[in-house]
Amino acid sequence: MRSHLLNLLLFSGLVSTVFATLLRDTTRERLRFGLMAFAAFVLSTLVIGWLTNPFPR
Amino acid sequence: MSEVTATATRDASRTMAAGLLAWVFPGLGHVFLGRRGKGLVLMGSILALFVLGVLMDSRLQLHLGLEDPLALLFSAAQMGIGAPYVIARLLGYEAGLVTSPTYEYGNTFTAVAGLLNILVLLDALDTARGVRGK
Numbered sequence: 001m002r003s004h005l006l007n008l009l010l011f012s013g014l015v016s017t018v019f020a021t022l023l024r025d026t027t028r029e030r031l032r033f034g035l036m037a038f039a040a041f042v043l044s045t046l047v048i049g050w051l052t053n054p055f056p057r
Numbered sequence: 058m059s060e061v062t063a064t065a066t067r068d069a070s071r072t073m074a075a076g077l078l079a080w081v082f083p084g085l086g087h088v089f090l091g092r093r094g095k096g097l098v099l100m101g102s103i104l105a106l107f108v109l110g111v112l113m114d115s116r117l118q119l120h121l122g123l124e125d126p127l128a129l130l131f132s133a134a135q136m137g138i139g140a141p142y143v144i145a146r147l148l149g150y151e152a153g154l155v156t157s158p159t160y161e162y163g164n165t166f167t168a169v170a171g172l173l174n175i176l177v178l179l180d181a182l183d184t185a186r187g188v189r190g191k
Contacts, residue, residue, distance in 0.1 A: 007162050010109060011169075017102045018173045021095055022180050 012041035072185040079181035081139045083174045086181030099177050103170050107138050110166025111145050116153030117167065119146075131164070137171030137178075 020034030071090075079086025084100030087093075111117070117135060120128040136142050145151070154160060183189045 002158055007113075007159070011106070011162075011166065014102045014106045015169065015173065018099060018177070021098050021102075022176060 008042060008045055012038050012045075016041060068186075072182060075181045075185040076178060079178040080137075080174070082141070083138060083170075083177060086178065087184065090181065090184050092184060103138065103173055103177065104141060106166050106173070107141050107145075107170035110163045110168075110170060111150050113159035113163030113166060114154035114157035115150075115160070115163030115167040116155070117142065117146050117151040118153075119151075131168055134168040134171045137173075137175045138167075139174065142167075142171070 016034045016037040019037050020030040024030045024033045075086040075090050077086075078089050082100070083103035084096040084098075087096030087099060090096075118132070119136075120132040123129065153163065157163070180189065
């Protein structure tokens with residue numbers, strides 16, 4: 001479990017599943033919302049990580 | 058007791074029971090209300106988040122004093138998951154391992170699991186009151 005990327009993917013996937021289940025009512029809407037939320041979590045983390053890379057402290 | 062009062066009392070009891078079950082164990086409030094599929098998905102996701110956090114050496118210590126407000130909030134967030142928090146502590150996982158590379162990940166996973174369960178609890182209360190349909 002020392003892979004940062006694996007931790008990010010697990011966290012994003014599980015949290016997106018909960019949000020999609022709570023905030024949407026049909027299976028199709030949940031799938032769509034869950035995938036969007038998952039992509040937003042992962043992409044925003046990668047972008048923020050890339051932008052803060054020159055400032056390790 | 059009139060029929061209207063009896064129905065209102067029964068509805069209030071059902072709402073209370075759903076809220077209590079939702080807090081004690083993730084997803085159980087929805088299962089109690091007949092939303093079995095939704096309850097099981099929420100249960101699986103939140104428990105997975107919490108168990109992964111514990112396996113990543115998360116700290117589960119109890120902070121109730123006001124001398125460290127952030128530790129109090131963190132502790133309250135973790136306790137939001139209910140019984141799994143108590144069980145993990147009873148199994149000896151309370152100390153965590155601060156030197157572990159995944160310690161902060163574990164803390165985040167367990168605190169977020171508790172906070173998500175509070176959202177699930179509120180959703181169960183809304184469902185019991187008929188505010189939410191599915």
